[in-house]
Amino acid sequence: MNVRSRWLLISVGLGVLLNPLNSSMISVAIARLQNVYHLDFTGVSWIISSFYIASAIAQPVMGKASDLFGRRKIFLAGLVVSFVASLLAPLSPNFGWLIVFRIVQAIGTSMIVSVGMAIVRIHITEKQATALSVMSIFLSGAAAIGPFIGGVLIHWWDWHAIFIVNIPFVVMSFLLAWRTIPKDKPPTSIARDMSIRKWFDLIDASGILLFTVGLVALLIGLLSAKTSGNVSIGHVIVGLIGLMLLTAFVRHELKATSPFIPLRTFAKYPAMTWINIEFILVNLLYYSLFFGLPSYLQIVRHVSEFQTGILMLSLGLCSLVTSPIAGRWIDKSGPRPALIVSGMLMTFGSVWIVTLNQTSPVISVCIALVVFGISNGLNNVAMQVALFKSSPKEIIGVASGVFMTSRYLGTILSSLLIGVLMGNKFSAGGFRLLGVILSVIALSLVFMSWRRRESAQLEES
Known part of the structure; x- marks a missing residue:
């Protein structure tokens, strides 16, 4: 170079x-x-x-x-x-x-x-x-x-x-x-002569508008109801408008020539669809901890921003160290064993969150951070390999784009989950409830990875 x-x-x-x-x-x-x-x-x-x-x-x-x-x-x-x-x-x-x-x-x-x-x-x-x-x-x-x-x-x-x-x-x-x-x-010449209308068609401006307004309206409806402590007609209407717009978005994407999210591809390749569903759940788990734990440390346990940053460093470093090791393991054994181990680690970390209380040593939080960091390092490699195995070569570019969208959807859902659970104030009880929900999701991921392995073995036999 x-x-x-x-x-x-x-x-x-x-x-x-x-x-x-x-x-x-x-x-x-x-x-x-x-x-x-x-x-x-x-x-x-x-x-x-x-x-x-x-x-x-x-x-x-x-x-x-x-x-x-x-x-x-x-x-x-x-x-x-x-x-x-x-x-x-x-x-x-x-x-x-x-x-x-x-x-x-x-x-x-x-x-x-x-x-x-x-x-x-x-x-x-x-x-x-x-x-x-x-x-x-x-x-x-x-x-x-x-x-x-x-x-x-x-x-x-x-x-x-x-x-x-x-x-x-x-x-x-x-x-x-x-x-x-x-x-x-x-x-x-095509780019120079392209009209605004053709450019909007190319980027699927109608689909983007339906997706954005629908998602924001749904989030406003759900989060506003939690904040006020009661469900009013206004909250229900806003939430229903969001659902209606998202439904219209799905119908639009199935017909669009250049869709924002290629839903027809999902219907055609179910294995790829399941990988993206798992990836949404993985990011929902990881980012719920990533954004929830600093607030727990600062608001509930009164830890300073500086100390919180140091504790959170264990999450990122474990993920960085694990990724190259995971790459070598997955090259030999395939992505499924790594995904099963990752799911088990996330289950353990989520259960560990449930056990935390006001008297737990702050350093014990690092246990959850370490296991989630290791699982994230495994998922970063294993999920991408699983995607490439499940996606035909001719649509790998589209598959990669959808994969990134799945990451963002999981992150958005993590923000929604934390907001709905905590409402007005971040509390220890809400954090434990978050741990319970994450435990259920993590167990679901273990089951999904295990079932996919069984299916693969049946196909090979």
Whole structure:
């Protein structure tokens, strides 16, 4: 790999780490934001949901946009959008404006992620596997150390710092990318002559609108009912509108020529569908702990942001260490044994959460963090291998896109679950109930993985 390729790799890596870094740093800031803006826990949970809803929509849209308008342009534009969001978010006059800038930040960082890997694949042809592995380190490493960085920043400064810290990364990435990423080829005549209506059809703007409004309405209906403590007609109406729009979205996607989520593919390949369902549940489990445990430590156990960040570091480090070991194991034995072990670990970790009480040593929380970190490292590799085994080669690109959408859906559901359980205030009782629910989900994952192994053995015999 020549010097120019190395600098290109660094420039892209500094950009793509912004999305996982910002999605993970916020976990330690939730309790602080709740106090600053005088919100109940359900209200502050929108800082999580809004980011993932925006990311789930922006990444596939920006991926399509880069094919038409150029990957370099989208990458640099994403850095500019991220810079603006990081600069303005600390100046938010209220929580509503903070949500707006958080959404803008999600869009900007999604623009970078959606084209970053493609830029590396296209422009680094020598030792490409090494280059892609370095990119995965930027992505997974940022997610792993995000809570620790967030805890340190909030402890020494305040929540504003978790946005300001992005600015040096953005500036360095932009300057390097401007010099190292080759200029895009002139747009094709198709791209130049494309009307706004054709562009909307290409990205499935109608499907995106139905999905977004329907999902947000459903979340508002459910979370508002929990916050107020009673179910009013208004809550029911908003929730029903959300369900109706999501139903309309499903019908629309089955007919669309370029669907936002290719539901026809799910119907055609049931094995791939089940993998994505499992992946949704895996992320529901992992992110419920990822976002729930920092609030438990700070609100219930009165642990500082700095100490919370240090404790959360065990989760990310265990995941990072486990992934390469899991890769070698899965190469020999296939993904199913790893998924079964992962499910058992998540079951143990979820049950362990149920046993925690006010007198439990804070360090005992690390047991749950370690087992969930190991299980996440196993799942990161095993789920992707299982997806590739269940997906025909001709649709592997579509399958990978759907796989990322499944991750975001699991994360959004984790935010919804925590918000519904906690309501106005994060409590020890609510956290134990969360552990019970997660235990049931984890056992379901063990059963699903085991049944799939039995099915595979029957097919082989």
